[in-house]
Amino acid sequence: MMLLGGLLLVLSGRGWTAPDAAAAFYYGESIPWSELTLYDYPVVEPGQADGVPSRLRDQTFYAYVSLGEVLASRPYFSLIQPEWKLGVNANWGSILLDQSSPELRELFLEQVFAPLWKQGYRGFFLDTLDSYQLAVTDEAGRQVQREGLAALINAVGTRFPEARFIFNRGFELMPMISAQVDAIAAESLYQSWQPDKQAYQAVPEADRVWLLEAFRKSREDYGVESIAIDYAAPSQRDEARALAANIATHGVIPWITNPAIDSIGVGVREILPRRVLVVHGGNEERVWELADAVRYGLMPLQFQGLVPEIKEIDEPMPTGQLRGRYAGIVIWLEKDGIAxxxxxxxxxxxxxxxxxxxMVGYPAVDPLGPNGGIFGFQGRNNPRELPKAISQHEAMGFEAPLPAYMPVGEPLYNTQVTTPWLELVSGAQHYMPVAMTEWGGYAFNPYVIRSTLPAVQGQGLERWMLNPLTFMRDALKLPDMPIPDVTTENGKRLFFAHVDGDGFPSLAEVKGYQGQPDALVMLEEVLKKYRVPTTVSIIEGETSPQGLYPKMSAQLEHIARQIFALEHVEAATHTYSHPFFWYDSQENPTSLYGEEGQLRLPIPQYAMSPEREVAGSAAYIDNRLLPPGKKTRMVLWSGDTIPTPEALKVARENGLLNMNGSDTVITRSAPTWTLIKGIGVPKGDEYQVYAPNQNENIYTHEWTGPFYGFNRVIETFELTETPHRFKPVDIYYHTYIASKNASLASLINVYEWAQKQDLHPVFASDYARKVLDFNDMAIAREGDRWIVKGSGELRTLRLPSSLPFPDLNRSEGVAGYREDKPGRYLHLAGDKAIWQGEENPGAPYLQQANARLTSFQQLPDGLRFSLQGYEGLSFALANVSGCQLRHNGKILSPSRRSGGVYHYRSARHGLEELRLQCSH
Known part of the structure; x- marks a missing residue:
């Protein structure tokens, strides 16, 4: 038993059946659409959005509609005629409506329901169905109101036959309703919110008994679900969970939320929030994308499945209740005292x-100000003696030992510490620069990142002073949960190649090709010999007749057409004028030079525009260079690879995926996770996908030598595979790498290395879609049952060691799993997966494959599945002793066996309707 707001919750042992369905209500801004798809009955306030996102219009979202009363803020309020008004609801300042008026009902049908239907809503949550009782006291008058409400609801059902409804109370209307009603909801079964008292209050027993009986009768008489909306403070998450469990004992779907209904509440099914708000400040770089919070903070958050939302500290912060919507807040400040x-x-x-x-870097509140004590901070005097460590967490000194001289940084202590990570003492003074606290955690400079040469800052010199994965996990109090993973599919590390078009016209020094464009060398010596899925881009300003090299254009375009005709090559644009500095180029469209230097290629009489750079260059490739059936799929960002939101928007609106940016260049000489970057960065409503690693320009010191330096990308591939698989294998290079003997040899060496690895080939566009799916994938838990939903592009979840692999006989959408260094990977068969229980050692499953599942079905005696990839198939099945694998009626024999895992190979890139039949 537990007490919640004066209410005694008793989880009784009486017989009951918990509802299978789940409901969620959210009336706040920034509707979490993806998360709400995990609910059977998601209700939103339509005034907070322009409509249901097009990608989600196959799901029924229920739009909130108040029928019995109207607020002045509603767009149709001005159309309400005086004769349609019954009175005023003093508690909310709303107008009570006379639903006996046919004209009012017509207004609702045309001005409310029809626009919502056009916006993609296929369900309606009807509120204030009993408001007429505040103004009409005689039974005959009330019956007229009920008949008017029923007439309107039935009219909506007739106009939109697929429409579905949820009522807020309105039990008495059901005998008159012919439209499809899915559920009846009611507020305050156990706990209510009293706005006049600004307090939560237990519901009287008599009221609860009446409501439970009304719920029971509506389920039995009309086959509709019952939903209870109760209220609890957002900080009382555990109490809300207990309240939801208690409501479910009555066969009622629970939803526990705050009074404004602007938080992701709690039901028996609960969303595990993945969004994290990252707030940065104090960055003095030329663009915000170079802030420490972006350069260093994205990787440890995204690797643990979190989706950063980035704001500068001076920007407006999200409104409403963040608890349940966000996994947490990370504030990374590069200057002190700027909050x-x-x-x-x-x-x-x-x-x-x-x-x-x-809090990272510096405190996010003035530790000595009025709010410092709320976070437990206490000021200390600066040390007079050399400080020494008296307590150090095992995750401290991660990539470099703590300095012999222990600076205290901020002279602070904290009284709300739960786990000290670093405690220093100087005389009688104690300092704590890194700690976990009741509210989260903090790490202050200089114990976050330090240079190996304290007086020198530069790439490759920085080292993490703490393990960022452990620190962020503990400070954000992250639960153990499945983690969407963009590096892997069906247990194998992803592999692709992509080419920036720079140097397409450059003349080669390679033997046999002297004086020929290096693009020809790339075609003959690389692309024709290594049939890896490759995304090749060109710069229109280099290849077109109107570009910089009109005399070479015919030859260059001929080479480009040969490249794009290859089956394993997809087309991308590397823009029109190759902006070197995107923000400066866009701000100074007619200037060739700016503060940073040359802004773009010197195309005569050209004013830079994102539309021309992205959409225009893609149209040039489509119209002049591609064979029938191919379209340009991507834009690969040029120059500083920091595109503006406007450029990203142009790409998205023209159906182009995007990639490039960041600098993942960890090597054995610079073995630091500071050189492993995130998977991408949000920019308002747009998103930039980062390249998994960097090209030869970095490894050759900006093409100054050594020109064989690209060999070292193999070190990057290896160090991003162990101890964790941070990245896929991406052979990323410029066209000009084929211009010199040494650089070409290094590229071929990298391809040869990749061919010896056990990889899963995809295109760069496939990877980019996985990253976008990563941002939208939603995860919920319901007891020991997990529910995951995305778009179907990302097909891998990484499981922490604390979570068991699922019982495949009690799962849906799970094809198998693979436990191997460096991770435990769960394979999804499509866009949704549901599983529970622990691994069943007897169930057959897909253990690994180098191709995508295009279909998958568990059968009583085995499996039926299809695979489609980009090279000869290699896949393995487990727990198949006594089983036969057939294709088109023929038995397929395994090529080898490893323990209980049977490996199969085929020269074909795809096999349809593989049938595994088992006798056990």
Whole structure:
């Protein structure tokens, strides 16, 4: 038993059946559409969006509609005629409506329901169905109102036959309803919110008994679900879970939320939030994308399945309740004392609500100010003696030992510490620069990242002073959960190649090709010999007749057409004028030079525009260079690879995926995770996908030598595979790598290395779609059952060691799993997976494959599945002793066996309707 707001919750042992369905109500801004797809009855406030996102219009979302009363903020309020008004609801300041009026019903049909239907809503949550009782006291008058409401609902059902409804109460309307009603909801079964008292209050027993009986009768008489909407403070998450469990004992779907209904609440099915708010400040670089929070902070967050949302500390922060919507807040400041009083107050509100908060670099509140004590900070005098460590977490000194001289950084202590990570003492003074706390955790300079040469800053010199994965996981109090993984599919590491078009017209020095464009060398010596899925881009300004080399254009375009005719090559644009600095180029469209130097290629009489750079160059490739049936799929960002949001928007609106950016160049001479970057960065409503690693320009010191330097990318591939698989294998290079003997030899060596690995080939566009799916994938838990839903592009979940592999006989959409260094990978068969229980050692499953599952079905006596890839198939099945694998009626024999795993090979790239039949 537990007490919640004066209410005694008793999880009784009486017989009951928990509902299979789940409902969610969200009326706040920034509707979490993807998360809501995991619910059977998701209800939203339509005024907070322009409509259901097009990608989700195959799901029924229920739009909130108030029928019995209307607020002045509604767009149709001005159309309400005086004779349609019954009175005023003083509690909410709304107008009570007379639903006996046919004209009012017509207005609702045309001005409310029809627009919502056009916006993609296929369901409606009808509120205030009993508001007429506030103004009409006689039974005959009330019956007229009920008949008017029923007439309107039936009219909507007639106009839109696929429409579905949820009622808020309105039990008495059901005998008159012919439209499809899915559920009846009611507020306050156990706990209510009293706005006049601004307090939560237990519901009287008599009211609860009446409501439970009304729920029971509606289920039995009309076959509709019952939904209870109860209220609890966002900080009382555990109490809300207990309340939801108690409601479910009555066969009622629970939803426990805050009074404003602007948080992701709690039901028996609960979303595990993946979004994390990253707030940065104090960056003095030329663009915000170079802030430490982006350069260093993205990787440890994204690797653990989190989806960063990035804001500068001076920007407006998200409104509403963040608890349940966000996994936490990370504030990474590069300067001290830059948080405004408004930001501090906002952060205190989030702390009160129980949102995990992480402070990195410098404190996000003035530790000696009025809010410092709320976070447990206490000031200390600067040390007079050399400080020494008296307590150090095992994750400290991660990539370099702590310095012999132990600076205290901020002279602070914290009284709300749960786990000290680094405690220093100087005389009688104690300092704590790194710790886990009641509210999250913090790590202050200089114990985050330090240079191996303290007086020198530069790439490759920085080292993590703490393990960023452990620190972020502990500080954000992350639960053990399945982690979407973009590096792997069906247990094998992804592999692709992509080419930036720079140097397409450059003349080669390679033997046998002297004086020929290096693009020809790339075609003959690389692309024709290594049939790896490869995304090749060109710069229109280099190849077109109107570009910089009109005399070479015919030859260059001929080579490009040969390249794009290859089956294993997809087309991308590397823009029109190759902007070197995207923000500066866009801000100074007619200038060739800016503060950073040359801004783009010197194409005469050209004013830079994102539309021309991206969409225009893609159209040039489509119209002049591609064979029938092919279209340009991507834009590979040029220059500093920091595109503006406007350029990203142009790409998205023209159906182009995008990639490039960041600098993952970890090597054995610079073995630091500071050189492993994230998978991409959000820019407002747009998203830039980062390249998994860098090209030969970095390994050859910006093409100054040694020209065989690209060999070292193999070190990057190896160091991003172990101890963790951070990245896929991406052979990323420029066309000009084929211009010199040494650089060409290094590229061929890299391809030869890759061919010896056990990899899963894909195109760069496939990878980019996985990254975008990573951002939208939603995960929920319901007891020991997991529910995961995405778009179907990302097909791998990484399981922490604390979570068992599923019982495949009690799963849906799970094809198998593979446990092998460096991870435990769960294979998804499509866009949704549901599983529970622990591994069943007898169930057959797909253990690994180098191709995508195009279909998968578990059968009582085995499996039926199809595979399609980009090279000869290699796959393995487990737990198949006593089974036969057939294709087109013929038995396929395994090529080898490893323990209980049977390996199969085929020269074909795809096999349809493989049938595994088992006798056991």
């Amino acid at each position: 405004s009083p408004d930001f501090e107050d906002w952060l205190v509100t989030q702390r009160t609500a129980g949102v995990p908060i992480v």
